[in-house]
Amino acid sequence: MKNKVTKAIFPVAGLGTRFLPATKSIPKEIMTLVDRPLIQYAIDEARAAGIKEFIFVTSRGKGALEDYFDHAPELESSLRKKKKKALLNVLKNTNMDSGAIAYIRQHKPLGLGHAVWCARRLIANEPFAVILPDDVIAAEKPCLQQMVEAHAETGGCMVAAMEVPPVKSSAYGILDVREDMGSMVSVKGMVEKPEPGEAPSNLAVIGRYILTPQVLTNLTQIKQGAGGEIQLTDAIAQEIEADRGVYGYRFRGQRFDCGSKAGYLQATVSFGLARDELKGELMDYLDELATTRRAAQ
Ligand code: G1P
Numbered sequence: 484m485k486n487k488v489t490k491a492i493f494p495v496a497g498l499g500t501r502f503l504p505a506t507k508s509i510p511k512e513i514m515t516l517v518d519r520p521l522i523q524y525a526i527d528e529a530r531a532a533g534i535k536e537f538i539f540v541t542s543r544g545k546g547a548l549e550d551y552f553d554h555a556p557e558l559e560s561s562l563r564k565k566k567k568k569a570l571l572n573v574l575k576n577t578n579m580d581s582g583a584i585a586y587i588r589q590h591k592p593l594g595l596g597h598a599v600w601c602a603r604r605l606i607a608n609e610p611f612a613v614i615l616p617d618d619v620i621a622a623e624k625p626c627l628q629q630m631v632e633a634h635a636e637t638g639g640c641m642v643a644a645m646e647v648p649p650v651k652s653s654a655y656g657i658l659d660v661r662e663d664m665g666s667m668v669s670v671k672g673m674v675e676k677p678e679p680g681e682a683p684s685n686l687a688v689i690g691r692y693i694l695t696p697q698v699l700t701n702l703t704q705i706k707q708g709a710g711g712e713i714q715l716t717d718a719i720a721q722e723i724e725a726d727r728g729v730y731g732y733r734f735r736g737q738r739f740d741c742g743s744k745a746g747y748l749q750a751t752v753s754f755g756l757a758r759d760e761l762k763g764e765l766m767d768y769l770d771e772l773a774t775t776r777r778a779a780q
Contacts, residue, residue: 488631488693490605491534491612493525494598496542496589501742510545512616514747516754517761520551521741523577525616532627534612537584538605540598549586552579594712600702608696610634613715615690618643619750621757622736626691630732633667634693639728640719643691644668645738649679655687656716658731668731671723675709675716686731688716689738697722 499511506514512522529537541548555574562571589601599613612627620626626643634641644658659672660683672683692715701718708714723729739753740746755765 486609487533488610488612488634489534490536490538490609491529491532491614491627492538492540492599492602492606493522493529493614493616494540494589494595495522495545495548495616496540496592496598497617498542498592501744502747510548511742512545513547513551514741516619516741516747516750517758521616521619522548522551524619525614527576528620528625528627529612529614531625532612532631534627535583536605537579538602539584539586540589540601541586542589542592552577552584554578594707594710594714596702596705596708596713596715596718599715600699600713603699603702606696606699610638610693610695613690613692613694617740617742618690619739619741620689620691620734620736621739621753622734624735626734626736629734629736630691630693633730633732637667637728637730639730640695640698640722641693641730641732642670642719643689643734644686644731645689645733646685647687649682649685652677652679652682652685652687655689656714657682657684658686658688659683660686660731666733666735668733670729670731673716673720673723673729675714688731689734691734692719694719695722695727697725697727 495510495512497511499506502511502514513520516524526537539548559571559574562574585605587601589598614627630641630643647655653676656673656675657677658668658670661669661671668686674683698718701721702713705713705718708717719729739750741750755761
């Protein structure tokens with residue numbers, strides 16, 4: 484199946500406990516890198532890849548996310564009166580057309596596979612994307628767009644992939660590579676969060692997927708996997724067993740793990756440095772910090 488990918492699922496039901504107390508009252512996807520919420524980066528990447536329908540799998544306490552994508556008439560008219568055009572444009576970028584966005588509740592935290600399965604009725608019989616907003620990827624050509632282009636050639640299922648240090652394997656889905664073709668690998672197995680000694684490679688799945696609807700069918704009968712959760716990795720692995728193509732795509736870009744504090748801080752610095760209006764001041768500060776640190780050693 485090689486039809487166009489126009490729908491994306493954003494699993495955003497997680498509690499974000501690693502960022503407590505902030506996430507006590509704000510969804511972690513609303514946390515900002517410079518001035519844009521994590522979710523905005525994910526949406527922009529999806530739009531660039533040609534996605535037209537955005538499906539959010541949410542949970543209790545995520546109301547702020549729904550509000551974020553709504554129009555803000557008062558704010559807009561006040562900016563219009565003050566002739567703040569640039570800010571108005573920034574705001575417009577956050578508006579979604581009516582009907583382009585859907586929210587589905589995952590009532591119990593049963594795992595990523597279960598979250599994706601919750602959106603099954605909105606997908607129907609076509610390939611779809613999954614974007615994990617915690618994985619922020621800075622790239623000249625947005626990661627999902629790279630994948631959509633590669634997928635047009637391969638069909639089947641495709642996951643973003645990246646080499647990780649072997650000691651980190653238990654934080655990722657890990658690919659067992661059949662054939663390495665450079666930017667693309669064909670996959671003969673996938674294991675969710677293996678211990679370092681048991682990982683079939685050091686090629687990890689990063690949170691961008693293009694999947695066939697068959698994966699949703701697989702999820703219907705899949706058993707609990709790693710961590711007692713319904714794992715998306717296991718449902719994709721079933722496609723390999725059924726002899727249908729699964730590919731890993733080594734994207735060009737830098738990935739930040741914004742699900743961890745260290746990764747989030749690194750992303751903040753990196754995205755700050757990428758802004759013309761902030762670069763100078765931020766760089767001066769970092770230089771000063773490095774000099775002070777060296778002097779203290
Ligand atoms: C999820 C997936 C895992 C993947 C990772 C990428 O894990 O289950 O296969 O490698 O995202 O970030 P999580 O980080 O949600 O535990």
